[in-house]
Amino acid sequence: MQGLGERGYERHCLPLVHNWLTENGFVHLPQETRRYAYDGVLQCNAVEVPIRLEFYDLTFKSLPEIYLRHPRPRELCLPLSHVDNENKLCYLEAESYRADPYHPVKTLATLIEQARRVLVDCLTGANADDVGYELSAYWGFKDFGVALSRQPSGALTEFNRIRYFSPLGNERNLVVVGTREEIAEYVQWRKAKVRYGRNLNAIWLDVNSTTLLPREGGWPPNNFRAFYDWLDIVDKSAARTLHRIMGTKAGCNSHFIVVINTKGGLVSIEVILPPSLSTATQAPGRFRKMLMRDDGSHGTTLIRGKFDDLSPKYQTARSLQGSGLSGKRIVLIGCGTIGGYLSRLLVQCGAGLGGELVLYDGQWFLPGNVGRHYLDGAYTYENKAEACQHKLGIEYPWVNIRALSKEYMWGAESDNADIIIDATGREPFSLALNEEMNWRCSNEWSTPPILHVWLDGNGLCGRTLYYDGTGGCYRCLQTRDGEERFEPLINSEDLSPMTYSCGESYIPFPPSASVQVAGLALELMLDWAGGSVGFTFRNRAFHKKARRHKDQVLTPMKSCPACRKN
Incomplete structure (x- = not known):
């Protein structure tokens, strides 16, 4: 060309x-x-x-x-x-x-x-079974919605229609299905208006078959009898479940929706009885019999729909193999340029879902931080931990995050944690935390592992170290005399912070460095959650001036004054 x-x-x-x-x-x-x-x-x-x-x-x-x-x-x-x-x-x-x-x-x-x-x-x-994974393409849906959680077959939840404006000012109309509490929280989060004064019933069905296209009759089903006949052919268990529910008082409604969970996603039918048939809901047996015979001639409206799964579990699992960080109790110390980005990455991989993410930071978010931080200018002069909790709560309202606006001290949060992440980037603090870890291990106290993550060499390389009491500790990165075992830069003369005022030094580096080292820490976290940490010490060079070191299991340094393993 x-x-x-x-x-x-x-x-x-x-x-x-x-x-x-x-x-x-x-x-x-x-x-x-x-x-x-x-x-x-x-x-x-x-x-x-x-x-x-x-x-x-x-x-x-x-x-x-x-x-x-x-x-x-x-x-x-x-x-x-x-x-x-x-x-x-x-x-x-x-x-x-x-x-x-x-x-x-x-x-x-x-x-x-x-x-x-x-x-x-x-x-x-x-390829007849392929349709089980792509039913929505053949469903001929007219409605679109979101499922706030997935429920087992036979469960009864609620649904409603909402109208809201997106952050870009575009009007959106959705069907929302979930529990009453989930719908209320979603409506509040979206600042939406609901169409119906009260939520209506939603019936959940699991269809496990993959052979879902009928070999005869019209498609897709456009009346309730055709829908039930199709369901009875592809999954008799689901059909029996629906038959049972419609014969109960809870299942008798003149307006309800059936959500069908297939291997390829969620589809639905919304059923609206005409006023002339609404009295049938007072007698479950009559209601069920009437629906089973409905061929569309009585004015019953049937609306086919498609749902996207917005459940936190699905949003996490879709990008990962396994459950990721769901169910873990994680303490993150430091919500600065690394910790801010890392907090979001952790949440995206399941942190705070079924577990807890605790954020520690005693510092304010200052205007000079905006250029390379997860937080934006709206959060200046706020505590960093509280600001990260607030922003994550807006973006991911289902997560369990707790912010502690104070300097870290070992306490109940650490004792109950599954892992502690040190993202402060301050060597004196990291050494003190390492000393506390070694002291607890020497006394055979139950202690969670620690993941240190920091930028080195003027931000030209990023490093992570995992330490659970075995192998090399944080102090083992130096010789007994304090010399670096793994020099960050090819020329050590390049290592000089730029000082702007007394007591404050600032090293310029792009936000890409913080994002990359946060990603490096996340990879190690996922390896830990998967049961195999592998290399405990990992190094990434971001610039030609940075020295490259192989990822490795850090061996204890001889005569280490902290862990004293040799």
Whole structure:
């Protein structure tokens, strides 16, 4: 493309692609837009499948779209995996495909062949179970909402419709499902208005089957009888659960929603009875019988919906293998440039969910800190720990965070912690904490491990050290005479703080250094939570002046005055 430009490249390659397509039986369809369209036929075993190929350009920045044309072959008339309600074929994951724009004919031929293979699998039923992981694509949903928690099959919670304005000023309308307390907290957090004066019932069902598309009948279901018949086919246990609930007083409502938890996510149907049938809710048996026979002729409204999982557990687990830091009691000492970013990373990986995150810092957040801190200018002259707690509470209202606006001293919070993180970056404090740790270990007291994280070498490198009473301690990073075992800089003369006023030194370094060393600490935390710490001492060089050291299990220094292991 270099030298031709994108438009020139297309003018050069389009005739090549056009000739190849026409040679393979495709017919060009004139378009008013820049979109190119061709009708053709794919030979899938003994079946000819008519398709339409559409693409905007030949740089393949976006995946060419393929649609099934009518009339479909008899073998493909039923709902199919990887074919949505608009007959669009999902033949390749848009985020993972590789395309070579310098060989457009070869690339297009490869993509069309991949589409043919998917259609062959549709014909043979080889991909029939795939729909279990993508039901929402076939559900034909009209509503969109969020689930604030996931509930077991048969549970009854509540739902409501809310209207609010996003931080960018855009109006949003959502269906929200969860417990009464969760909905109230979410409405307050969003500063939203609810449509219904009281929350309505939500019934939860688990559908464990992956073969979810019917082999006969209409799709998607547009009345309650069709929905229940489908449910009875794909998961009889879920159908029996719904049948039981509708026969109880709690399950008799003229307006309710059924949330279906599938392997591929959450879908729903909202049921609204007309006023003429609302009296049926007074008799559970009659109500259930009436709904089971409802074919849409009585004016019952059925609205299909899709829900995104906003539950804290899902938000954490989606990015991690395992539960991350959920359920852990973590003490973070220091909410400065490293501790601020680290506090958010910890929360994003589950800290404060089912456990507790305790923040210690006795200092104020000053205007000079704004340039390289997680906090913004709105928090100047506030205590750092309290400010981080407040900001995290706005962004992640479900987490359990406690702020202590004082200098750290070992106390009940530390005794009850699963791990202590020292993010102060102050060597005298770290040495004192290390001494306390060694003293407790020597007396065989139960003591949580300590993770030290700091910037070294004028912010040109970042380091972490994990110490649980075994291996090398924080003082083991130096010789007995106080010399560095792992020099941070290639030339030690580069190590000189810039002093602006008496009693205050300031070392300029970009916020990227704080973010990177916070990320290094998070990696070690996740290794610890996973049960295998591995390298206890880790070093990252951020600049060519910084010396590079291999990650390693720190060995005790001979004659260490702190741990005295040798």
